[in-house]
Amino acid sequence: QVQLVESGGGLVQAGGSLRLSCAASGRTFSSYAMGWFHQAPGKEREFVAAITWSGGNRYYANSVKGRFTISRDNAKNTVYLQMNSLKPEDTAVYYCAVKTGRGSYDYRNEYDYWGQGTQVTVSS
Numbered sequence: 001q002v003q004l005v006e007s008g009g010g011l012v013q014a015g016g017s018l019r020l021s022c023a024a025s026g027r028t029f030s031s032y033a034m035g036w037f038h039q040a041p042g043k044e045r046e047f048v049a050a051i052t053w054s055g056g057n058r059y060y061a062n063s064v065k066g067r068f069t070i071s072r073d074n075a076k077n078t079v080y081l082q083m084n085s086l087k088p089e090d091t092a093v094y095y096c097a098v099k100t101g102r103g104s105y106d107y108r109n110e111y112d113y114w115g116q117g118t119q120v121t122v123s124s
Contacts, residue, residue: 002026002113009118020081022096030074033099038092047106059105093117
């Protein structure tokens with residue numbers, strides 16, 4: 001069993017930055033790839049970014065490339081999402097999740113153990 005707790009969301013103006021954190025407890029965190037997804041009202045939960053267990057490979061949705069950076073600190077059992085140049089369309093609840101499947105990093109069904117989410121609101 002894994003417990004995930006996201007934090008760092010909030011209200012920010014367009015062009016601003018936020019850093020999300022996801023603290024994990026339970027199973028061996030460092031053995032798993034991790035991902036961030038977001039879900040806007042009335043929309044499907046969508047892939048944002050993922051990072052392999054070692055941090056050696058990172059994957060991003062086209063919409064956030066060049067603006068967001070995913071990282072992890074296995075000693076602290078924490079994964080981060082640095083979000084820069086935020087846009088109103090980034091407004092959503094952001095979730096972290098553990099990737100237990102062996103398929104694509106951007107496929108939601110490859111992930112288990114979701115956190116409760118943290119709200120990010122970007123005003124124009």
